[in-house]
Amino acid sequence: xxxxxxxxxxxxxxxxxxxxxxxxxxxxxxxxxxxxxxxxxxxxxxxxxxxxxxxxxxxxxxxxxxxxxxxxxxxxxxxxxxxxxxxxxxxxxxxxxxxxxxxxxxxxxxxxxxxxxxxxxxxxxxxxxxxxxxxxxxxxxxxxxxxxxxxxxx
Numbered sequence: 001x002x003x004x005x006x007x008x009x010x011x012x013x014x015x016x017x018x019x020x021x022x023x024x025x026x027x028x029x030x031x032x033x034x035x036x037x038x039x040x041x042x043x044x045x046x047x048x049x050x051x052x053x054x055x056x057x058x059x060x061x062x063x064x065x066x067x068x069x070x071x072x073x074x075x076x077x078x079x080x081x082x083x084x085x086x087x088x089x090x091x092x093x094x095x096x097x098x099x100x101x102x103x104x105x106x107x108x109x110x111x112x113x114x115x116x117x118x119x120x121x122x123x124x125x126x127x128x129x130x131x132x133x134x135x136x137x138x139x140x141x142x143x144x145x146x147x148x149x150x151x152x153x154x
Contacts, residue, residue: 017140118139
């Protein structure tokens with residue numbers, strides 16, 4: 001089974017965890033990169049008019065992803081990582097899902113968050129994309145042991 005770690009990281013935290021997972025699993029990495037990078041002001045969750053706040057209020061928002069010459073066809077296991085925004089996946093994750101053919105692939109999710117868990121994120125994704133093969137989810141900090149990571153994915 002060929003594994004890909006795909007991730008969105010607005011501040012670098014999720015990137016570090018994705019790189020750690022990639023190392024442990026000998027998996028390839030793919031960054032879900034927005035065309036327009038998020039600034040600190042964009043990420044200010046206390047500002048109702050910040051970019052991230054507006055995106056999360058609009059269920060149809062699909063932030064554009066930077067195009068890359070990369071195919072997901074060779075992978076049958078994709079781990080999708082992202083920070084938790086408003087207790088769920090950022091809207092750019094929906095862009096990634098909708099722009100790629102993920103049917104028939106095993107999908108796992110990891111999130112980075114100081115306190116929010118993965119449960120609602122995974123529940124929302126399963127509800128929105130019921131035709132996909134969602135497996136497990138886990139909140140990761142990057143301090144998990146190799147055994148913990150392998151146990152989660154086994």
